[in-house]
Amino acid sequence: MKNYFVDLFSGIKSLLIGMGVTFTAFFSKGATVQYPRETNYIAPAYRGHIILLRDENTGGHKCIACGMCQRACPSGCITVSTVKKEGEKKKTLTGFDLDFTKCSLCAICVETCPSGAIDFSNEYNLAGFTKEEFHYDLLNYPKESSC
Amino acid sequence: MDFIANLPPHFFRIPIALTLILTLVFVNALIMVYLERKIAGHMQYRLGPMEVGWHGVLQTAIDAVKLMSKQLIVPDAAHRKLFRIAPLLAFTPAVLPFVVMPFAPKLQGIDLNIGLIFILAMASLNVMAIFVAGWASNNKYGLLGAMRSVSQNIAYEIPILLSLLSVVFVVNSFSLGDIVGFQGKIWFIVLQPLAFLIYFVSSVAETNRAPFDLPEAESELTAGFHTEYSGMAFALFFLGEYTEMFIVSSLATAVFLGGWHGFPLPFFEYSAIVWFLVKTYILMFFMIWFRWTFPRVRFDQLLNFSWKYLIPFSLVNLLITAVVVKL
Numbered sequence: 001m002k003n004y005f006v007d008l009f010s011g012i013k014s015l016l017i018g019m020g021v022t023f024t025a026f027f028s029k030g031a032t033v034q035y036p037r038e039t040n041y042i043a044p045a046y047r048g049h050i051i052l053l054r055d056e057n058t059g060g061h062k063c064i065a066c067g068m069c070q071r072a073c074p075s076g077c078i079t080v081s082t083v084k085k086e087g088e089k090k091k092t093l094t095g096f097d098l099d100f101t102k103c104s105l106c107a108i109c110v111e112t113c114p115s116g117a118i119d120f121s122n123e124y125n126l127a128g129f130t131k132e133e134f135h136y137d138l139l140n141y142p143k144e145s146s147c
Numbered sequence: 148m149d150f151i152a153n154l155p156p157h158f159f160r161i162p163i164a165l166t167l168i169l170t171l172v173f174v175n176a177l178i179m180v181y182l183e184r185k186i187a188g189h190m191q192y193r194l195g196p197m198e199v200g201w202h203g204v205l206q207t208a209i210d211a212v213k214l215m216s217k218q219l220i221v222p223d224a225a226h227r228k229l230f231r232i233a234p235l236l237a238f239t240p241a242v243l244p245f246v247v248m249p250f251a252p253k254l255q256g257i258d259l260n261i262g263l264i265f266i267l268a269m270a271s272l273n274v275m276a277i278f279v280a281g282w283a284s285n286n287k288y289g290l291l292g293a294m295r296s297v298s299q300n301i302a303y304e305i306p307i308l309l310s311l312l313s314v315v316f317v318v319n320s321f322s323l324g325d326i327v328g329f330q331g332k333i334w335f336i337v338l339q340p341l342a343f344l345i346y347f348v349s350s351v352a353e354t355n356r357a358p359f360d361l362p363e364a365e366s367e368l369t370a371g372f373h374t375e376y377s378g379m380a381f382a383l384f385f386l387g388e389y390t391e392m393f394i395v396s397s398l399a400t401a402v403f404l405g406g407w408h409g410f411p412l413p414f415f416e417y418s419a420i421v422w423f424l425v426k427t428y429i430l431m432f433f434m435i436w437f438r439w440t441f442p443r444v445r446f447d448q449l450l451n452f453s454w455k456y457l458i459p460f461s462l463v464n465l466l467i468t469a470v471v472v473k474l
Contacts, residue, residue, distance in 0.1 A: 008456060015441065022190040022440040031192040 047105040048123035052096060052138045053116070061139070062117035065093040069109035069118060077102040078109060093139065100126075100134040157257065161246070164256035168245040176389045180207045183435050190439045217378035222284060225375065229283035234376065234383035237276035240269040241390040248397055249323045251407045251419035262323040263311060266398060267304075270353065273391060274300040277355075277362060277372045280384070284375035292371025295446065296355065296362035302453040303352040303359075309461035310342035310349070313468040314402050327406030334405040341464045343403040345457050350395035351434055352453070354388065358441035359449060366443075396430035397423070404430075 033040055052061045065082045081095035110118050128134060181196070181204065188195025196203030221230055244266040246256035259265055274297055281293020315321060317338065318329045326335075336343045352359035363371035373384045400406060400423060409422035444452070 004455075018440045019436060022436065025192055026186065026189045028192065030189060030194045032194045034194075034197065 042122045042124065044122075046120070046122050046124065047107070048121040049100045049103065049105075049126075049136060050098060050109060050118050050138070051121045051141055053119050061093070061096075062115050063093050063096065064115045064117070065091045066114060068112050068114065072108045072112040074106065074108065075102040075104060096138040098136045098138055100136060101131055161256060164246060165242075168242060168256070171245065172242055172386065172390050172393075175393050176386045177207045177211070179389045179392065179431065180210070180385075182432075183438075186432070186435050187439045190436075211382065214382040215379055219376075219378045219380050222286070222375050224285040226283040226285065229279050230375075231380070233276055233280035233283055234380040234387075236279060237273060237387040238383045238390075240272035240276070241387040241394065244269045244394050244398075247323055248394075249327050249401055249406055250397075250423050251417065254420060255324060258322055258324040261321045263315065263321045263326070263402075266323075266394065267308065267311070270391070270394060271300065271304055273387065276387070280376070281372035284372075286375050288368040288370070288374045289372050292362045292368050292374070296372060299352060299355070299359065299361060299449060302450050303349040303457070306345050306349040306453060306457035306461045307353060309458070309465050310339075310346040311402060313339055313342045313461070313465045316465070316468050316472050323401050323406075327401050327408070330405040330408055334403065334408070336403045336405075339403065339464070339468070341460060342468075343399070345461045345464070346403065347399060347430070347433075349453070349457055350399065351437060352449070354391045354395055354434075356388075356392070356434060357438040358444050360438075360443060361446060361449060392431055392434060393427065396434070397427045399430055400426040 052063055054060070055062045063080075065080065067080045067082070070076075070078045070080045077099040079095070079097040079099075080093065081097075082091040083094050084091050105120070107120070110120065126134070184206070185195040185203070187193075196206040199205045199209050219231075221227055247259050247262035247265055249255045249258070277296040278293045281289040281291075281296070314326065314335050317335075318326050320326065355362050361371075362368075363373065368374070373381055376384060404426045407419035407423045409418065409426075412418035412421060
C-alpha cells in the first residue's frame with residue numbers, strides 16, 4: 001500500500017520536472033540556423049579548395065610558375081601550364097587548373113609553394129551535376145568569392 | 148410567408164448552428180496543426196514551419212490542399228465499403244457534440260437536458276470508427292492499432308464518466324447550460340480538483356494522443372489504424388483527432404473551468420465566447436505540452452494506470468461527493 005502512493009507521487013514529480021524542462025525550452029531561442037539565409041561562422045582555418053592569392057601591390061597573382069605544387073601533389077590534381085616568352089628571364093603562367101574531385105585537402109601544395117601563392121579558400125557551398133564542375137581554372141577564379 | 152413563420156425555431160437554428168460548427172471544426176484544425184508543429188518545434192529547440200507565409204502560417208492550408216488533391220488508394224485485400232465508410236464514421240461523431248456545447252449564454256445549438264450524455268455517447272463512437280478502419284484495411288499494423296484503441300478507450304471511458312458524474316451529483320442536471328450556470332460564483336475545478344485531473348488525464352488518452360498514443364504509435368505500428376489511408380480519408384481522421392481534442396477541452400472548460408464565466412472584458416460586448424475559447428485553447432496547449440514532453444507508455448502501464456489509479460481514485464471521489472451532497 002505504501003509503494004502504491006510512493007509510486008504515484010514520485011511519478012507525478014518526475015512528470016512535472018519533465019514539463020519544466022520542455023517549458024524552459026519553449027521560451028528559449030531555437031538552435032536552428034536558417035541555412036540559405038544565414039550561415040554559421042566559418043573558421044579561417046577551414047579548408048575549402050585551394051585558390052591563388054593575389055598580390056596586393058600589383059593586383060596580379062603571386063605565382064612564379066615554378067610548378068613545385070604540381071610535382072608535390074600526391075593526387076596529381078594540379079596542372080600548371082607555362083610559356084617561356086622570348087627575351088624574358090622568367091616563365092609566365094598561362095593556366096593553373098585544379099581537379100578538385102581528386103584533392104584530399106592535404107595542404108602539401110600550400111606548404112611547398114615558395115612564393116606563398118596558394119592558400120585554402122572558405123568555399124563550402126559546393127554542389128554540381130557533373131564532375132567537370134569541380135575542375136577549377138584558378139587563374140581566372142572569380143575574385144569576389146575567394147576568401 | 149405564413150408557412151415559414153409557422154416552422155418551429157429549431158428548423159432554422161440547427162442548420163445555422165451546424166454551419167458555424169463545421170466552420171469552427173475546419174478553422175480549429177488549421178490553427179491546431181500549425182500550433183502543434185510550432186510549439187513542438189520550440190520545445191525541441193527548433194523553429195517549426197518557417198517557409199510558407201509569415202513564420203509558416205500558411206503551411207497547414209497548403210498541406211490541406213495537397214491532401215485533398217491526393218488519391219485515396221484502396222488496398223486489394225481491404226473491405227472496400229467499410230474502408231471508405233470508416234473516415235466518415237470518425238469525422239461525423241466528432242462534429243456532433245458541438246451542437247450542445249455552451250459557447251456563450253445565447254450561443255448554443257440546443258440545450259438538451261441530457262447534453263453531457265449526448266457528448267459522451269458521440270465521443271465513444273470514435274472508437275467504433277477506429278476499429279472499423281483498422282479491421283477494414285486488412286493490415287496487421289492497422290488491426291493491432293485498432294485492438295489497442297478499443298481496450299484503451301474502454302479503460303479510460305470509465306474514469307471520464309465517473310469524474311463527470313461527481314459534478315452531475317452536485318449540479319443535479321445533465322444539461323450543460325445548467326452546469327455552466329451553476330459555476331457563476333465558484334468553478335468546479337476548486338470544488339472537484341481531483342475529478343478535473345482524472346478527467347483531463349483520461350481525456351488525453353481518449354483522444355489517442357501521446358503519451359497514450361498507442362493506437363497509432365509511429366515507431367511500433369507505422370501509423371496504427373490509419374496505415375493504409377491516404378489523401379482526404381487520412382485527412383478526415385486527422386481532422387477528427389483535432390476536433391476530438393477541441394471537444395474534450397471545451398467540455399473540461401464547460402464542466403470544470405466555469406465555461407463562459409469570467410470578468411467582462413473592457414470595450415468588448417462578447418466577452419463570454421472569448422473567455423470560453425481562451426480557456427479551451429489553454430487546455431489544448433497543455434495537451435500539446437504533454438505530447439512533446441512525455442514518452443509513450445507501455446501497454447501494461449497504460450491499462451495499470453487506468454485500472455489501478457484513475458478508476459479507484461474517481462470512485463473514492465464520487466463517494467465523497469455523494470456523502471457531502473447528501474449532508
